[in-house]
Amino acid sequence: MLGLGKKDITLFAVVAVLALFAPFILNPFPAGSSLAQFNAGYPDLMQRFVIFGIFAIGFNILFGLTGYLSFGHAAFLGAGSYSAVWMFKLLSMNVIPAILLSMIVAGLFAVVIGYVSLRRSGIYFSILTLAFAQMSYNLAYSVLTPITNGETGLQVTLDDPRVLGQTATADGGIPVTNLFGLEMRHFTTLELGPWQFQFSVGYYLCAIIMLISFYLAIRIFRSPFGMMLRAVKSNQQRMFYTGLNARPYTLAAFVISGMYAGLAGGLMASMDPLAGAERMQWTASGEVVLMTILGGAGTLIGPVLGAGFIKYFENIFSKINDQILHGWVAWLPDGLEDLVVALIHPFVGKGWHLTLGLMFMLIVIFLPGGLVEGGQRIARSLRRRKSTDDGKSASTEPAE
Amino acid sequence: MSKSNVTRRGVLRTGAVAGAGVALPTIFTASSARAFTNEPTGDTVTLGFNVPQTGAYADEGADELRAYELAVEHLNGGGDGGMLSTFSSQVLDGSGIMGKKVEYVTGDTQTKSDAARASAKSMIEKDRAVMITGGSSSGVAIAVQGLCQEAGVIFMAGLTHSNDTTGKDKKANGFRHFFNAYMSGAALAPVLAKEYGEDRKAYHLTADYTWGWTQEESIKAATESLGWETVETVKTPVGAGDFSSYIAPVLNSGADILVLNHYGGDMVNSLTNAVQFGLREKQANGKNFEIVVPLFSRLMARGAGESIKGILGSTNWHWSLQDEGSKAFVQSFGTKYGFPPSQAAHTCYVQTLLYADAVQRAGSFDPCAVAEALEGYEFDGLGNGPTLYRAEDHQCFKDVLVVRGKENPTSEFDLLEVVEITPRSQVEYAPDHPMFSGGSLGSCNSGA
Numbered sequence A: 001m002l003g004l005g006k007k008d009i010t011l012f013a014v015v016a017v018l019a020l021f022a023p024f025i026l027n028p029f030p031a032g033s034s035l036a037q038f039n040a041g042y043p044d045l046m047q048r049f050v051i052f053g054i055f056a057i058g059f060n061i062l063f064g065l066t067g068y069l070s071f072g073h074a075a076f077l078g079a080g081s082y083s084a085v086w087m088f089k090l091l092s093m094n095v096i097p098a099i100l101l102s103m104i105v106a107g108l109f110a111v112v113i114g115y116v117s118l119r120r121s122g123i124y125f126s127i128l129t130l131a132f133a134q135m136s137y138n139l140a141y142s143v144l145t146p147i148t149n150g151e152t153g154l155q156v157t158l159d160d161p162r163v164l165g166q167t168a169t170a171d172g173g174i175p176v177t178n179l180f181g182l183e184m185r186h187f188t189t190l191e192l193g194p195w196q197f198q199f200s201v202g203y204y205l206c207a208i209i210m211l212i213s214f215y216l217a218i219r220i221f222r223s224p225f226g227m228m229l230r231a232v233k234s235n236q237q238r239m240f241y242t243g244l245n246a247r248p249y250t251l252a253a254f255v256i257s258g259m260y261a262g263l264a265g266g267l268m269a270s271m272d273p274l275a276g277a278e279r280m281q282w283t284a285s286g287e288v289v290l291m292t293i294l295g296g297a298g299t300l301i302g303p304v305l306g307a308g309f310i311k312y313f314e315n316i317f318s319k320i321n322d323q324i325l326h327g328w329v330a331w332l333p334d335g336l337e338d339l340v341v342a343l344i345h346p347f348v349g350k351g352w353h354l355t356l357g358l359m360f361m362l363i364v365i366f367l368p369g370g371l372v373e374g375g376q377r378i379a380r381s382l383r384r385r386k387s388t389d390d391g392k393s394a395s396t397e398p399a400e
Numbered sequence B: 001m002s003k004s005n006v007t008r009r010g011v012l013r014t015g016a017v018a019g020a021g022v023a024l025p026t027i028f029t030a031s032s033a034r035a036f037t038n039e040p041t042g043d044t045v046t047l048g049f050n051v052p053q054t055g056a057y058a059d060e061g062a063d064e065l066r067a068y069e070l071a072v073e074h075l076n077g078g079g080d081g082g083m084l085s086t087f088s089s090q091v092l093d094g095s096g097i098m099g100k101k102v103e104y105v106t107g108d109t110q111t112k113s114d115a116a117r118a119s120a121k122s123m124i125e126k127d128r129a130v131m132i133t134g135g136s137s138s139g140v141a142i143a144v145q146g147l148c149q150e151a152g153v154i155f156m157a158g159l160t161h162s163n164d165t166t167g168k169d170k171k172a173n174g175f176r177h178f179f180n181a182y183m184s185g186a187a188l189a190p191v192l193a194k195e196y197g198e199d200r201k202a203y204h205l206t207a208d209y210t211w212g213w214t215q216e217e218s219i220k221a222a223t224e225s226l227g228w229e230t231v232e233t234v235k236t237p238v239g240a241g242d243f244s245s246y247i248a249p250v251l252n253s254g255a256d257i258l259v260l261n262h263y264g265g266d267m268v269n270s271l272t273n274a275v276q277f278g279l280r281e282k283q284a285n286g287k288n289f290e291i292v293v294p295l296f297s298r299l300m301a302r303g304a305g306e307s308i309k310g311i312l313g314s315t316n317w318h319w320s321l322q323d324e325g326s327k328a329f330v331q332s333f334g335t336k337y338g339f340p341p342s343q344a345a346h347t348c349y350v351q352t353l354l355y356a357d358a359v360q361r362a363g364s365f366d367p368c369a370v371a372e373a374l375e376g377y378e379f380d381g382l383g384n385g386p387t388l389y390r391a392e393d394h395q396c397f398k399d400v401l402v403v404r405g406k407e408n409p410t411s412e413f414d415l416l417e418v419v420e421i422t423p424r425s426q427v428e429y430a431p432d433h434p435m436f437s438g439g440s441l442g443s444c445n446s447g448a
Helices: A006-020 A032-036 A043-068 A072-090 A093-119 A122-143 A202-224 A225-234 A236-241 A245-269 A284-293 A303-321 A322-328 A334-347 A349-366 A370-395 B010-021 B060-073 B113-125 B139-149 B181-196 B210-224 B244-251 B265-276 B298-308 B324-337 B345-362 B367-376
Strands: A187-191 A195-200 B043-052 B099-106 B129-132 B154-157 B174-176 B200-208 B229-237 B257-260 B289-294 B312-315 B377-379 B385-391 B400-405 B414-424
Touching: A006 A202, A006 B244, A032 A322, A043 A202, A043 A225, A043 A303, A043 B113, A072 A093, A072 A122, A072 B129, A093 A122, A093 A245, A093 B312, A122 A284, A122 B324, A122 B377, A187 A202, A187 B174, A195 A202, A202 A245, A202 B010, A225 A236, A225 A245, A284 A303, A284 A349, A284 A370, A303 A349, A303 A370, A303 B099, A303 B113, A322 A334, A322 B181, A322 B298, A349 A370, B043 B060, B043 B113, B043 B345, B060 B099, B060 B129, B060 B324, B060 B345, B113 B129, B113 B139, B129 B139, B129 B345, B139 B174, B139 B210, B139 B265, B154 B345, B154 B367, B181 B210, B181 B289, B181 B312, B181 B400, B181 B414, B200 B210, B200 B244, B210 B229, B210 B257, B210 B289, B229 B244, B244 B265, B244 B385, B257 B265, B265 B289, B265 B298, B298 B400, B324 B345, B345 B367, B345 B377, B377 B400
Parallel strands: B043 B099, B043 B129, B129 B154, B154 B174, B200 B229, B200 B257, B257 B289, B289 B312
Antiparallel strands: A187 A195, B312 B400, B377 B385, B400 B414
């Protein structure tokens, strides 16, 4: 079906179910309970999960397949965001033209940067892309201030032309990003007993686009083109000697991956019409590398898992402050309570980077294949147990 | 592919999936009945404190958070009540806001627009905050103010000094108590002319974002109208760390005044670099070389140490002020934390009280009602003398302090002396002043 193998259909179905039922899955704790702190099912974070999922899927097409480690992918994310916001300023608040333009602009950027950077491989390629990204960041930060509004970030204002839309709403506000009138920020809350589930229009748009991107990524992975990219990764020299020029393939992969990043940037701007220069900073480029490696480079679902993992830490762990810690361990005697809080303190709140760093080290050391390898190991051990069970029961149960 | 096996199980499964698919869109149509964004329904109300906990402005952020915690304590009837007793409006009685206990959530803006908006969004969407306040950078304040306008909650700006916050980027849901760059220029320039003479050549180093740009513009305009000449203006990135490469060219530029449009950690570093280069002992054009820091605070003075002595600047508030409001605030802050509050702490504390007071007077948490209660509101007893929240741009108008780094500090907190309290009339400007034009408030958004 859809040109996918049986295994891929299952994988795609799992991702689709996870994405469509995310508002339920991410809000397992009743609102108001002490564990509600760990709920991640609010629109903004869910949107971030899938948007960075798209970013990481695209990055993985380049890094996972060809082995070219780009340290400058944030440049495409930023370029996409800026073009989307400009579309909102000049054309209309509809997200479709914004997303299309962000992909086109990011693609053009990728052609230029890729054409130069792909002349080198290995560490030199990484450094070149990093240099280009930092250059874009600095341009956006100060030199191109009229286009990017510098550090403040590009925002939509009340006096933008918006030739196809309205400059301001009837009651004098800035119009909201929408899909043919369906407002991105609109959401409904479903209350089931003490549980609250939020369904946001913006999230479902992102989720559907993520599923399309995921489907395309599967097709690329399974295509002859994907096979060629893998050949580049395993031995580029051999490809040259057999008379194949690898560069068009790597450039195509680079551009596709850049357009994925541009799409992610455009979606980010569609959910929240602001584009800041720090989206292009090297830390943002590093983040997507972390996501991909954490989840499992070269696997299909790995980058999406990695993206979710990192964004969860960034948004949930960073908000645990001392006051909340004290609330959790209030049942301990006073001296012990302070001690426990002091011990946990460096790992939560603004110390979330430390926790993430430790997790990253543990995963890279013990699960070199990332979270996906962890999942495979668990599945394998379960299957082994199951197969021994089957062996025992086989004789007693009649065949159907 | 034409082979089809219709089984009972297959039909059931397909039916269930299709049913769920058809039912899914109906949850969007169920509209929730709410009057405005995050209407507090229980017996508590949540405020969102969004401050920088990392980055160049982390010191200010930490002090702001202390002030917010103190304000919440006072609103809930704890502590000694602080400024509640000196505030000209006496509708707050320590029973929370409209009888609802005040709770709060905190977030880290990282002094980045993106991170600040993500943090504010999670406060609004997850924690149901009905008001967002904070920010130690104008870039962040403008970004978060825009977000609050879209989401339909009130934004009470913390430390933001750029003209744009209540100028071209002003928003109907955003309010600023802190003074701005124009006011700094208007207050500082006459003092500078008196101290250093009217024939001076100035060199500006400017933090490269909205605050730096507008401050440079304001100081330039104010000093040039008094006869100063601006030799050159150079933009420096925020959080540069080392400013030596920017200081070196000053020596041979022919300037005899260096204006540092920097704040927080950046100002500490650039001033230290400038002093290390011997700028203060230098003679230029037959005059003593001088350094001016248009906006500074006690926290920065402490960071800069010896270098700050004798340097002129302006500030929103200082703990040594002797009015009843300031004394009460310094007293309760000192009792709780053991040291006096900074100007950042002061403005954040006052903003929280002003919000609570406006809700109480309006009798509703509805952002539009609160905004109406704040617009054109005259109050006193919060440390800056009689103050007006101007309705046209949501900017507070009050006296501005011109301060100087103390030569002989008596304690580690006694670092600034007040040179002049510039009266409110001298720093006022028309709402359509060219430095503030280009934007409009729009209409209030309650998110309904």
